[in-house]
Amino acid sequence: MPARDDTRRDAPRFETGPAVRFESVGMRYGRGPEILRDVSFELPRGSFQFLTGPSGAGKSSLLKLIYLAERPSRGLISLFGRDTALTDAKSLPAIRRRIGVVFQEFKLLNHLTVFENVALPLRVAGQPRRAYAEDVAELLAWVGLGERMDAYPPTLSGGEQQRASIARAVVGQPEILIADEPTGNVDPAMARRLLRLFAELNKLGTTVLIASHDVGLVRSMDAPVMELADGRLAAGARAA
Amino acid sequence: MSKARSRPADLLPPDAGRDGPLFAVSAILVFLACLCALGAVGAWTAASGWTAQLSDQITIQVLSEDDRDIAADAADAGERVARLPGVESVEVRPREASERLLEPWLGRGGLPDDFPVPRVIAVRIDPAAPPLTAAVEGVFEEAGYTVLVDDHQRWAGAVAQAAATVRYFALALVALLGLAAAAVVAFAARASLAARWDVADALHLVGAPDGFITSLFQRRFFLLGLKAGLTGAFAAALAAAGLAFAGGAAGALFFLPSLELGWGAAFIPPAAAILSGLVAAIAARSAVSAALARRWS
Numbered sequence: 001m002p003a004r005d006d007t008r009r010d011a012p013r014f015e016t017g018p019a020v021r022f023e024s025v026g027m028r029y030g031r032g033p034e035i036l037r038d039v040s041f042e043l044p045r046g047s048f049q050f051l052t053g054p055s056g057a058g059k060s061s062l063l064k065l066i067y068l069a070e071r072p073s074r075g076l077i078s079l080f081g082r083d084t085a086l087t088d089a090k091s092l093p094a095i096r097r098r099i100g101v102v103f104q105e106f107k108l109l110n111h112l113t114v115f116e117n118v119a120l121p122l123r124v125a126g127q128p129r130r131a132y133a134e135d136v137a138e139l140l141a142w143v144g145l146g147e148r149m150d151a152y153p154p155t156l157s158g159g160e161q162q163r164a165s166i167a168r169a170v171v172g173q174p175e176i177l178i179a180d181e182p183t184g185n186v187d188p189a190m191a192r193r194l195l196r197l198f199a200e201l202n203k204l205g206t207t208v209l210i211a212s213h214d215v216g217l218v219r220s221m222d223a224p225v226m227e228l229a230d231g232r233l234a235a236g237a238r239a240a
Numbered sequence: 241m242s243k244a245r246s247r248p249a250d251l252l253p254p255d256a257g258r259d260g261p262l263f264a265v266s267a268i269l270v271f272l273a274c275l276c277a278l279g280a281v282g283a284w285t286a287a288s289g290w291t292a293q294l295s296d297q298i299t300i301q302v303l304s305e306d307d308r309d310i311a312a313d314a315a316d317a318g319e320r321v322a323r324l325p326g327v328e329s330v331e332v333r334p335r336e337a338s339e340r341l342l343e344p345w346l347g348r349g350g351l352p353d354d355f356p357v358p359r360v361i362a363v364r365i366d367p368a369a370p371p372l373t374a375a376v377e378g379v380f381e382e383a384g385y386t387v388l389v390d391d392h393q394r395w396a397g398a399v400a401q402a403a404a405t406v407r408y409f410a411l412a413l414v415a416l417l418g419l420a421a422a423a424v425v426a427f428a429a430r431a432s433l434a435a436r437w438d439v440a441d442a443l444h445l446v447g448a449p450d451g452f453i454t455s456l457f458q459r460r461f462f463l464l465g466l467k468a469g470l471t472g473a474f475a476a477a478l479a480a481a482g483l484a485f486a487g488g489a490a491g492a493l494f495f496l497p498s499l500e501l502g503w504g505a506a507f508i509p510p511a512a513a514i515l516s517g518l519v520a521a522i523a524a525r526s527a528v529s530a531a532l533a534r535r536w537s
Contacts, residue, residue: 067445093447093448093449093450093452095447096444096445096446097446097447101445103445107438107445108442109251109438109442110253111249112249112251113249116248120442120443120446121446121447123248124443124448125447168446172446
């Protein structure tokens with residue numbers, strides 16, 4: 001993994017509390033049924049955690065709450081010790097910049113090259129191109145996309161798109177890394193390589209939460225596992 | 241060199257399918273707005289000219305009376321009024337000049353010599369220190385003949401009022417066209433955002449503030465509005481020049497504002513182009529901000 005400056009631009013200097021804390025959180029879309037019910041857990045800073053469960057259990061919805069794409073219908077969510085419900089809306093983008101997300105559907109922009117897609121969080125954060133060009137190129141080489149950095153997403157395979165999405169998630173050295181089925185489209189060798197990337201980021205202090213229903217992937221690392229079933233965290237699941 | 245190292249790509253993809261019609265509509269609106277504004281300026285300039293002409297002149301009619309020599313009376317009236325302070329020149333016009341003024345009603349020539357035709361005295365006065373109408377009338381109190389003094393104020397007021405009406409009407413039209421342009425751009429901006437929610441969502445999720453996303457649309461629509469404005473304003477300037485030339489050459493615009501625009505009007509087309517860009521930018525910003533707030537509130 002490329003060596004990079006560990007400065008976290010958006011992080012306040014003094015913060016207490018876990019990276020993520022859910023307390024009796026419920027969530028529903030519109031007036032539909034509750035997708036998540038009474039979900040409570042904590043992710044300490046620097047922890048590594050898996051989130052498992054069958055399709056439709058609510059894994060992606062739980063992740064959306066963490067990366068602030070959705071709001072809970074009840075309960076309390078705090079990120080970096082701050083209650084998100086009480087956080088000024090203008091502060092939310094800065095919190096989002098501290099969270100890297102690997103989306104299940106990648107969310108790459110088809111009119112931008114792989115390089116531009118991966119550099120997007122840095123560009124949004126206001127960094128000049130000359131400051132990140134080398135790092136982005138190095139990261140792309142590391143995930144095996146060094147030769148495809150000028151390619152556009154529609155010309156990439158599913159695995160290549162997934163790797164580009166992962167590179168975009170980690171390029172800003174996030175304090176929390178959330179990955180939704182991050183190895184679903186890559187071969188076993190690349191999956192191991194990507195897990196090693198997540199582990200190395202974790203060693204640098206990044207809190208990692210990986211949602212996956214791949215039992216082999218989950219067992220390959222000695223990390224705590226939370227299991228969601230029917231919108232609830234299963235009793236007996238290991239939390240960090 | 242890799243493209244990755246060169247200039248950053250636009251975060252918003254081009255909206256080739258929508259930009260063309262919006263450009264045309266905006267250019268046409270700016271064209272019409274420019275013509276209205278130029279028309280208002282032309283009307284104002286013409287009215288100012290007419291008013292100025294009327295306000296530095298007084299017309300005196302010496303009426304014909306039995307047993308009096310009207311030519312002598314007219315000469316006497318001219319001498320009397322010439323002595324007044326504030327009078328710059330006096331022209332006692334001959335009977336033929338009065339007959340020409342009556343031609344529309346009485347026909348050309350053929351008036352009998354004893355037909356009572358008043359004599360007209362054109363008095364040019366100092367506009368800065370004009371003599372009072374009452375003072376002019378006063379010099380004829382013991383003259384022994386009858387005169388009518390017309391200081392043209394009634395006409396000057398009517399002309400100024402007509403010019404103001406034309407100007408306000410034109411300004412109202414310009415405002416309406418501006419509102420129409422803003423509405424069209426706001427609609428287009430919302431359509432553009434609706435087509436590119438993938439971009440807005442991706443930027444939002446990597447931590448872009450709403451202002452960052454809004455500024456992308458604002459910049460795009462400002463440039464589009466500016467280009468459309470330049471096109472429309474250039475066409476309007478050409479049309480105005482053509483109208484002015486046609487009016488001047490053929491006298492076709494006798495009763496219309498004669499488009500004597502002056503140098504001040506030269507600023508209208510470029511100002512309209514810039515205003516077009518600003519209106520487009522503000523409309524786009526407002527529409528996109530509202531849409532983002534609704535989506536992520």
